[in-house]
Amino acid sequence: MLRWSINRFCAGEEKRVGTRTVFVGHRPVSETDAYVEQKFCDNRIVSSKYTVWNFLPKNLFEQFRRIANFYFLIIFLVQVIVDTPTSPITSGLPLFFVIIVTAIKQGYEDWLRHRADKEVNKSSVFIVENAKQVKKHSEKIKVGDIVEVKADETFPCDLIFLASSNDDGICYVTTASLDGESNFKTHYAVRDTTGLRTDDDIDSLTATIECEQPQPDLYKFVGRINIYRRNQEPVARSLGPENLLLKGSTLKNTKKIYGVAVYTGMETKMALNYQGKSQKRSAVEKSINAFLIVYLCILVSKATVCTTLKYIWQSNPFNDEPWYNQKTIKERDMFKILRMFTDFLSFMVLFNFIIPVSMYVTVEMQKFLGSFFIAWDKEMYDEEIKEGALVNTSDLNEELGQVEYVFTDKTGTLTENSMKFIECCIDGHKYKDGISEVDGFSHTDGPLKYYGKAEKCREELFLRALCLCHTVQIQEGDNVDGLRVNQECRTYIASSPDEIALVKGAKKYGFTFLGHEADYMKVQNQKNEIEKYQLLHVLNFDPVRRRMSVIVKTSTGKFLLFCKGADSSMFPRVQQDEIQQTKVHVERNAMDGYRTLCVAFKELTQEDYKKINDQLSEAKMALQDREEKMARIFDDIETDMHLIGATAVEDRLQEHAAETIEALQTAGMKVWVLTGDKMETAKSTCYASRLFQTNTELLELTTKTMGDSDRKEDRLHELLLEYHKKLLPDFPKNSGKLKRSWTVSQEYGLIIDGSTLSLILNPSQDSSSSNYKSIFLQICLKCTAVLCCRMAPLQKAQIVRMVKNTKGNPITLSIGDGANDVSMILEAHVGIGIKGKEGRQAARNSDYAVPKFMHLRKLLLAHGHLYYVRIAHLVQYFFYKNLCFILPQFLYQFFCGFSQQPLYDAAYLTMYNICFTSLPILAYSLLEQHINIETLTSDPRLYMKISDNAMLQWKPFLYWTFLGAFEGLVFFFGVYFLFQNSSLEDNGKVFGNWTFGTIVFTVLVFTVTLKLALDTRFWTWMNHFVIWGSLAFYVFFSFFWGGIIWPFLKQQRMYFVFAHMVTSVSTWLAIVLLIFISLFPEILLVVFKNAKRKNHQVRNERIYHNTSLVWKRRFRSSKHLTNFEVAMHHLHLGRGCLPLIVSFLHVPKKVKKC
Amino acid sequence: MAVNYNAKEEADGHPSGVGAPGGAGKSRKPDNTAFKQQRLPAWQPILTAGTVLPAFFIIGLIFIPIGIGIFVTSNNIREYEIDYTGTDSSSPCNKCLNVSWNSTPPCTCTINFTLDQPFETNVFMYYGLSNFYQNHRRYVKSRDDSQLNGDNSSLLHPSKECEPYSTSENKPIAPCGAIANSMFNDTLELFRIDNETRIPITLNKKGIAWWTDKNVKFRNPSGNTNNLTALFQGTTKPVNWPKPVYMLDSEADNNGFINEDFIVWMRTAALPTFRKLYRLIERKNNLQPTLQAGKYSLDITYNYPVHSFDGRKRMILSTISWMGGKNPFLGIAYITVGSICFFLGVVLLVIHHKYGNRNTSADIPN
DSSP states (O other), X not given: OHHHHHHHHHHOGGGGSSEEEEEGGGOOSSSSSOOOOOOOOOSOOOOOOOOTTTHHHHHHHHHHTSHHHHHHHHHHHHHHHSOOSSOHHHHHHHHHHHHHHHHHHHHHHHHHHHHHHHHHHHSEEEEXXXXXXXXXXXXXXXXXXXXXXXXXXXXXXXXXXXXXXXXXXXXXXXXXXXXXXXXEEEEEOOGGGTTOOSHHHHHTOEEEEEEEOOOSOTTOOOEEEEEEOTTSOOEEEEEOGGGEEOTTOEEESOSEEEEEEEEOGGGSHHHHHTSOOOOOOOHHHHHXXXXXXXXXXXXXXXXXXXXXXXXXXXXXXXXXXXTTSOOOHHHHHSOHHHHHHHHHHHHHHHHGGGSOHHHHHHHHHHHXXXXXXXXXXXXXXXXXXXXXXXXXXXXXXXXXXXXXXXXXXXXXXXXXXXXXXXEEEETTEEEEOOSOHHHHHHOSSOOOEEESOOOHHHHHHHHHHHHHSSOOEEEESSOOOSSOOEETTEEEEOSSHHHHHHHHHHHHTTOEEEEEETTEEEEEOTTSOEEEEEEEEEEEEETTTTEEEEEEEOTTSOEEEEEEEOHHHHXXXXXXXXXXXXXXXXXXXXXXXXXXXXXXXXXXXXXXHHHHHHHHHHHHHOSSSHHHHHHHHHHHHSOSBEEEEEEEEEEEEOTTHHHHHHHHXXXXXXXXXXXXXXXXXXXXXXXXXXXXXXXXXXXXXXHHHHOSSTTHHHHHHHHHHHHHHHHTTTSXXXXXXGGTOOOOSOEEEEEEEHHHHHHHHSOOTTOSOTTHHHHHHHHXXXXXXXXXXXXXXXXXXXXXXXXXXXXXXXXXXEEEOSGGXXXXXXXXXXXXXXXXXXXXXXXXXXXXXXXXXXXXXXXXXXXXXXXXXXXXXXHHHHHHHHHHHHHHHHHHHTTTTTOOOOSSOHHHHHHIIIIITHHHHHHHHHHOOSSOHHHHHHOGGGGXXXXXXXXXXXXXXXXXXXXXHHHXXXXXXXXXXXXXXXXXXXXXXXXXXXXXXXXXXXXXXXXXXXXXXXXXXXXXXXHXXXXXXXXXXXXXXXXXXXXXOOTTOSOOTTTXXXXXXXXXXXXXXXXXXXXXXXXXXXXXXXXXXXXXXXXXXXXXXXXHHHHOHHHHHHHHOHHHHHHHHHHHHHHHHSGGGHHHHHHHHHHHHHHHHO | OOOOOXXXXXXXXXXXXXXXXXXXXXXXXXXXXXXXXXXXXXXXXXXXXXXXXXXXXXXXXXXXXXXXXXXXXXXXXXXXXXXXXXXXXXXXXXXXXXXXXXXXXXEEEEEEEEESSOBOSOEEEEEEEESOOTTOHHHHTOOOHHHHTTOHHHHHSOOGGGTTSSXXXXXXXXXXXXXXXXXXXXXXXXXXXXXXXXXXXOOBOSSOSOHHIIIIIOOOOOOSOSOHHHHTTTOBOOTTOSSOGGGSOSSGGGSGGGOHHHHHHHXXXXXXXXXXXXXXEOOOOSSSOSBOSEEEEEEEEEOOOOGGGTOEEEEEEEEOBTTBSOOHHHHHHHHHHHHHHHHHHHHHHHHIXXXXXXXXXXXXXX
């Protein structure tokens, strides 16, 4: 709310279009134009929601926006206004408790935010005013102020970089706290201002900056600076993201810089980015809401039934108003309709406890506290990056146990993304390094094994291309936290590990990249000579083009363009006759699972270059649509190149990736690989990671199978129908139940690539094939594994959305490590980020982040399973315990003339949910392990037991409801029959209605707690403490509550009721009996279930016995399983054994279905 | 209805996510404690036929004797009940059926009955009412406990809850409320008829209320005088009462609010059919039963009208055991449950033997 208003005050959405003009140093551009003070928001960062003054009303407002809280507020108000059976305290106190707990939590969090804000806002900055440095609080910065920032300081707001202490107007910045990318980024000052290196100089600058209104995109900025010099036409220079220093990033390796503030406070890109992450809701929450509606219906119908019966009963005048119980005049004068309405409300109030008020607090606490276990798990801690798992939201814990589809990225997720240069080919000649890695580093011109040799000049050109065509930087010294490869005190820093691998690869063959020197790149060649190239332009990599280029000028004055990129994007742009020889290599390398890049070059004439240079500068100056313009020019430039060769870089599979995928599949999840990589590479990775197995029949929908471009759609249509036919007869028609049990022996895998996908998803208008999508989807859902390659980031999200919206709304999980996975991470129900080498963007946008793909196994199979079971049990238990709490009260109405007489004392009504029965279930829901974590991780089949929200379906819900109803009946009628003779003490004295209620309540509390004890499979000392403690507390409280004449209470109805109750032997016997009867069906059921399971196991056992000794061991004990898996892992190390293992592995799948 | 409960809201807008426990401890290895690794030592019981079977047998073996014990005890309790409402025209009390509160002189009737068996131990005399909703909400709350506790200000200013029985003739009613107002006021007297002579049986009217009620919860108004009449000055009697509260009994320690009949009445019954303790008949000596078999007559001063709401009045004579009055329910329930347990134990044992024991060695965790 507050932020919203600030936004509106500063720059609301509607103001984000258009541009703003900033006067540097608040100086008017000319004497004639009067300087108009502009209104921008100040540099105060407000991440807090509340202030001291508005905390109470605002927090209350926010809390009562939740329907559950609002419901209880209404009940409370009804109690205050209408004469209701229970005092307002009974529902007011729990509500108060809930509100207070939430408010304290939110207040504490807000206090933390306030503290953080204050730290930021009060930090001192130096502002240049009238050629003097003025020290100010950060929050005082105004748009247009010139700010000085020193090394290792963070920028206080978004600044346009004007000048640095370096002559060349360059500064280095790390954005680690923004997106996690710790490599240094170079930012450039506009050429015309680089000289202003002192306070006096900078004060003399007269300029305006026009730039777009604040946008949240961190990597986009478009602006223009107009520099006015005396008696000269103003000079305009374009400003891009390379000129913008973002708030939150840190200045590195530069003494100081001057910058002018353009976006401040809540308008900085950082602040804009921390808003409005989409909120994901878990399936459990939806179930809770459904159950809630059922209980509301029960509540309303109970109240209706009671009201109706009351008026039927009262139609008899001596029932309505017998002589001993007359109404007041007010009651008599009330209109009948109004009276009926009040009665209805009274019944609602009386039964309102059936909606468990404390469930929401408990669920919230369970989720919040429970999520700690993920971060604490040391098995998910990675020694290499020294980090464990990270929980960004605790709302989705249980969703981890419900995953049906896993969408995984390949690079960096399945693979390690630590690249190793394997080989290259130059003009079709293969160059493979035979020497071991260590030697390769130390020798610059050692003997290389050549499989045939290319011409020397081509070879050198290729290696120079590798040395020049990249964005690697060299860091001397070692105080860098980033991705680095330290050798000879030289560290390569790059945003992509491929580039480092290539530069290192070139070095192996004698060409060493030595770094930048102003505009020049230095390369040491094989003869140890230093060559210098002037770097003219870098045509940066982007995922759409899938290539990058540099334009350099050699010392001899030649202009050269080097380009490297994916083969698919390169081949159409090079001389066609050169392709063939390289293509063979590229394809073979891809088959081996290597990442390949093609390298090409092009010589530019002076005129060409001039034209290109002009075009590029013009495009860079553009304020609107700069990206598109640039892309178009890049496209034009990168044509007609000459292919020199290709490189192959190995990206090894992450450890245990294959086992993890196998486990996920055994657990009934379908794993889809969505990668931007090319098909062959991806396919081999899929084989290696056991996603595809040798007997998996692959269905391909790729450009290759599509054939030439004219008939693409027809061909696609044919293929789709053919596959559809192939898959469908195998499956019986009841496709709804197929999701988890593909009992067919033949497994299918589908491969599709990006271009075919877009053909399917966006068919051309004229084609009559709009149902491609549904056919495609049907095929997809019937395949065990799907590989989507050549995917653009958005297509990944599209796929996820498509699956998410199919019938049954399966729960999807996306896992990825790079910025290109963010869209699918956000799209899926659960998004998991890998804390990988491609920065932290994925981890930051994810719901959970883990260091490695293999951690998914424990996260889903153990944590997810446990969280789901815990929360599902928690929810069911809450509804159950409130049903059997309120049912006796409902039944009592039949025996008290429907007069809304409460059965229990107000204190019991109030404390039941918040004291007597809350802690055991909370402890259960935090600690329960109905199956050991080890067993869960090692036997993935267990995951299927809870699939499809199994514990929160209507069937278990009905079971719990019936259980609750049964117990409620037992409690009430048990005590009812006991009270046929109310003299239960050995001295003939009689018990009254409050003793009746107290006995019911005692049985209730004990039964409900013992029921939980029966369900608890994992009794830690905490469970013992909390369960027995709660019961003891109940007894203690009852004695205490009845032991005193409470001075502030109007009625002393509980006085010594409990004490008298426990002196009666009959009561004791009745309590024990009723507890036992209530729990009896449950015990029986558990025993039968266990017996059945055992029988089942016996049967399985026999089957395993018949199959093979190995498989028997594999399924019987987790310990054996792990041993076995280790053995398999060893086998797996020899690649040739893969098919053997694959076929080997396939056996148990058939077995388990028996 | 969508319940809009969102724990996430708090974490929104805050970069590191307050809810994110990992955020704080970056680059720190998680502690290897049993709790954090969810490896706390734990007892992991599994209910299997093996563990439950003996339990069933034991429970069966415990419950059945208990049930039999209770049943026998309950059966040994002597209980005699007379309905003296007088709805039946042949009943001697029929003439009093339509009495009103303030009929003078009070209607009296006598019912003769015969005890076939002697009542050996102390006998408890109850009156029972049926179809009398003492647990009606309007009725239950119609009392002022601080007035009854002797609070002087409440005495003169009864609680609003007592309406419409809080004032009469502009004077506060003591004790106020519907419960007090409708106090049971039949007088029951018991005679043994021995050779045509009526020997009155001593009915003890003390010791029928809870000790804590009599001594703590109920107190007469405090004052420096022992004269109850003066203490209740300024109040008036409940409308239906013939006498004010300070004239309930002649004995000082059983008069006013601490009159035991009154206290017993004030403990509202749980169900519309109920009994309340009226008098005690103590065993005189060990040689004679308290009530020997023979003829008895019950003299009733019939003041309490129940016919208007279709109610019933009973007089109950009962002995008491360690488990209270006669109640066959508990005994039968125990025997039934015990038998079912035992039976199921047998059935399960058979099943267990038939299917279970071949693979007891192959015990698999869950």
